[in-house]
Amino acid sequence: MFGSLFTGFGYWDFGSWLLFFILAGAMTTWLRSQGRQDYKKGTEQDQIYFSGNELPDSEEITVPASSSYWGFRKALKPYYDKLVAFHSGQTVTYVGWFLVTTALLMVLIIL
Amino acid sequence: MANLPFVVVGLLFLMGLIAIIAENNLFKIAIGVGVMESAANMFLVVLGYRLKGDIPVKFLPGPVDVYVLPTPQALTLTAIVIALATSALMLSLIVMLYRHYGTLDVREIRRLRG
Amino acid sequence: MSWSVHLPALMLAVPLFGAFSTPIVALGGRRARMIWSVLISSVLLVLSFCLLQYVATEGTAVYVMGGKAWNLTLPSGMAYPVRIILEVDSFNSFIAVIGCFASLAGVLFGLRFLDRFSGKIWYSALYFLLTAGMLGLILTGDLFNFFVFLEIASVSSFGLIAYWRDRPESIEASFKYMLVSQIAAMMVLLAIGFLYGRYNLLNMAAVGKVIQFGLAEKVALVFMITALAMKCGAFPMHMWMPDAYAEAPASVTVLLVVVSQASLVGLCRIVFSVFGSAIVGDVVPWALITLGMMSMFFGVSMAVVQHEVKRLMGYHSVSQVGYMLMAFGVGLLAMGDPRQMADFGMTSMKGGIFHMVNYVTYKGLLFLVAGALYYVTGTRDLDKMGGLAKRMPFTTFMFVIAAAAISGIPPFNGFVSKLLIYESSFAVHPALSVVALVTSILTLASFVKVFQTAFLGPEKKEFSKVKEVPASMVLGMAVLTVVILGLSLFPTWVVSHLVEPAATALVDKGAYIGAVLGGGI
Numbered sequence: 001m002f003g004s005l006f007t008g009f010g011y012w013d014f015g016s017w018l019l020f021f022i023l024a025g026a027m028t029t030w031l032r033s034q035g036r037q038d039y040k041k042g043t044e045q046d047q048i049y050f051s052g053n054e055l056p057d058s059e060e061i062t063v064p065a066s067s068s069y070w071g072f073r074k075a076l077k078p079y080y081d082k083l084v085a086f087h088s089g090q091t092v093t094y095v096g097w098f099l100v101t102t103a104l105l106m107v108l109i110i111l
Numbered sequence: 112m113a114n115l116p117f118v119v120v121g122l123l124f125l126m127g128l129i130a131i132i133a134e135n136n137l138f139k140i141a142i143g144v145g146v147m148e149s150a151a152n153m154f155l156v157v158l159g160y161r162l163k164g165d166i167p168v169k170f171l172p173g174p175v176d177v178y179v180l181p182t183p184q185a186l187t188l189t190a191i192v193i194a195l196a197t198s199a200l201m202l203s204l205i206v207m208l209y210r211h212y213g214t215l216d217v218r219e220i221r222r223l224r225g
Numbered sequence: 226m227s228w229s230v231h232l233p234a235l236m237l238a239v240p241l242f243g244a245f246s247t248p249i250v251a252l253g254g255r256r257a258r259m260i261w262s263v264l265i266s267s268v269l270l271v272l273s274f275c276l277l278q279y280v281a282t283e284g285t286a287v288y289v290m291g292g293k294a295w296n297l298t299l300p301s302g303m304a305y306p307v308r309i310i311l312e313v314d315s316f317n318s319f320i321a322v323i324g325c326f327a328s329l330a331g332v333l334f335g336l337r338f339l340d341r342f343s344g345k346i347w348y349s350a351l352y353f354l355l356t357a358g359m360l361g362l363i364l365t366g367d368l369f370n371f372f373v374f375l376e377i378a379s380v381s382s383f384g385l386i387a388y389w390r391d392r393p394e395s396i397e398a399s400f401k402y403m404l405v406s407q408i409a410a411m412m413v414l415l416a417i418g419f420l421y422g423r424y425n426l427l428n429m430a431a432v433g434k435v436i437q438f439g440l441a442e443k444v445a446l447v448f449m450i451t452a453l454a455m456k457c458g459a460f461p462m463h464m465w466m467p468d469a470y471a472e473a474p475a476s477v478t479v480l481l482v483v484v485s486q487a488s489l490v491g492l493c494r495i496v497f498s499v500f501g502s503a504i505v506g507d508v509v510p511w512a513l514i515t516l517g518m519m520s521m522f523f524g525v526s527m528a529v530v531q532h533e534v535k536r537l538m539g540y541h542s543v544s545q546v547g548y549m550l551m552a553f554g555v556g557l558l559a560m561g562d563p564r565q566m567a568d569f570g571m572t573s574m575k576g577g578i579f580h581m582v583n584y585v586t587y588k589g590l591l592f593l594v595a596g597a598l599y600y601v602t603g604t605r606d607l608d609k610m611g612g613l614a615k616r617m618p619f620t621t622f623m624f625v626i627a628a629a630a631i632s633g634i635p636p637f638n639g640f641v642s643k644l645l646i647y648e649s650s651f652a653v654h655p656a657l658s659v660v661a662l663v664t665s666i667l668t669l670a671s672f673v674k675v676f677q678t679a680f681l682g683p684e685k686k687e688f689s690k691v692k693e694v695p696a697s698m699v700l701g702m703a704v705l706t707v708v709i710l711g712l713s714l715f716p717t718w719v720v721s722h723l724v725e726p727a728a729t730a731l732v733d734k735g736a737y738i739g740a741v742l743g744g745g746i
Contacts, residue, residue, distance in 0.1 A: 089224025
């Protein structure tokens with residue numbers, strides 16, 4: 001049951017992945033343990049690193065979901081503008097693209 | 112000439128489809144769906160017809176050589192019942208849509224997008 | 226033998242009985258209704274396991290509805306079957322088991338999730354009707370019966386999507402889904418009419434025996450493929466999917482996921498068992514592969530920029546279905562050539578079937594987690610959530626498992642099926658597996674985003690008093706987690722004992738026909 005799964009070009013083995021995760025976990029724990037315990041709580045050493053800027057005054061600093069991957073979205077702006085405009089929410093497009101696909105496949109298969 | 116019923120079925124189906132795409136009023140779209148369903152039912156009935164066939168009842172008086180096929184009639188009855196259920200549900204959804212959005216124009220009903 | 230020969234019919238009868246008896250049982254109060262629904266779902270799960278074991282030992286199971294004996298497929302020497310015949314082989318029974326797991330998880334979750342809402346009697350009844358429709362789609366061996374169950378499942382899902390009828394968006398989602406679904410159903414009916422008009426046969430095995438690839442059959446195939454691919458959520462017919470999956474209650478979305486997989490089962494039946502080797506040329510496989518690639522890529526790139534949790538997962542559904550369509554397209558491409566089949570065709574079919582099963586489990590779990598988030602915070606918008614990991618440890622743990630599984634991270638089950646798909650599609654053309662790999666990475670990206678915004682981060686003021694979700698909801702999520710872990714820890718056993726017989730049964734058209742037409746007196 002725990003044997004290797006041969007897929008024809010490679011193999012998947014539960015034991016080797018478990019070993020990999022154990023090794024990675026061990027390295028991670030060792031790296032974390034290298035941290036220093038002698039910092040003073042409550043002073044400047046405990047604050048969040050905000051890229052050298054001043055921390056804003058509100059107590060909650062969260063990254064909202066709409067601003068995650070903003071760089072990715074901005075870099076692909078022409079593509080995303082077209083894609084989001086495609087999903088316009090109009091009912092006619094739902095049915096229209098369905099019929100276009102049917103017609104296209106019909107032409108391709110019959111010819 | 113023998114294919115005329117099938118041509119009529121095709122035309123009805125196309126008319127239903129065009130009604131769904133081109134009309135803006137929700138009720139007219141529902142009517143288009145109804146026309147399309149009727150076209151599909153008619154297709155099933157026409158499939159079963161045999162030229163100069165009699166109704167498919169076993170104990171008919173007189174000599175009978177050709178019967179009309181009974182299976183498509185059973186299929187059509189099922190399809191009619193299904194079309195009835197979906198029409199009822201579609202009309203009640205349209206009534207609720209009007210209550211929420213205040214309009215029957217399908218172009219205005221676009222809150223889910225993006 | 227004895228009672229297990231009646232299993233296919235029992236699998237359809239039990240949820241139908243549950244659906245129609247729910248209003249009567251609910252007269253006994255809230256607890257009676259809850260106990261009854263859990264009882265029916267558990268009985269259904271046990272029956273599906275019995276069916277799986279029965280098919281594994283006795284071969285393809287056939288059941289004649291309304292005949293003198295349960296296997297009298299060809300009564301009194303007739304040349305073709307005349308009654309509705311349910312045909313269950315290893316492929317059907319495997320998907321049915323997973324469907325019953327998802328149904329049980331949804332029932333357990335829905336016990337407390339809908340506490341604050343009314344109309345729960347009709348919800349339970351429609352839920353079991355949807356389960357019955359889903360099982361009928363999977364287990365049937367007759368074309369018109371397939372259409373009837375397709376409509377049963379569709380109409381129940383229209384009603385369940387519009388459950389929160391005070392929200393305008395729910396009604397809008399249900400109406401849009403209904404419109405496209407009705408057109409698709411009419412096209413399926415026309416296709417069935419074409420096949421009936423040519424051959425006078427409605428049974429899938431009987432049609433598969435005599436079919437040739439003329440003009441009417443080509444039109445029927447196109448109608449069927451497009452309509453059933455629409456029900457699965459292939460691009461560009463996918464736009465209803467994020468709307469419907471987002472607006473339905475979470476326990477219903479789990480069943481909607483299974484219904485889309487049941488439509489994919491129907492698509493496989495039509496393409497492999499009814500048409501099979503009658504398909505000439507490469508157009509049909511490459512059409513499936515192209516639909517799959519477009520769904521994969523466009524689905525996930527829309528998912529990365531969403532900020533509403535269930536809509537994001539709905540777009541992921543579109544991309545995951547793309548994986549399956551591509552796998553089945555590659556399998557169909559290799560079907561004519563035995564050497565290619567041994568090379569990458571069977572791997573691709575196994576990958577596609579295993580991915581179907583994996584997808585139901587991890588997608589169901591993801592939607593249940595999103596439902597748990599909605600129950601606790603009252604919102605589905607990720608911009609407003611934050612820092613819930615400390616307060617909801619169980620939910621966080623299960624979300625991590627499900628997100629790792631969907632992104633294809635080893636050692637979870639998603640990785641195994643995706644590995645099979647990558648390797649087989651690479652043998653056809655490298656570009657296919659490149660698109661699949663990029664899609665995996667973007668999937669991981671979007672779920673890291675969900676995890677970071679919803680669970681990690683500092684705690685928000687308004688969520689300082691939330692608690693973990695109630696125990697029955699955790700139990701519902703745990704059912705699916707156990708299935709995911711079971712599929713992940715024993716991949717070799719699962720692939721050789723469950724997936725491989727399913728793939729062989731799907732590809733082998735002769736065995737499918739022989740089980741129906743070779744039987745009887």
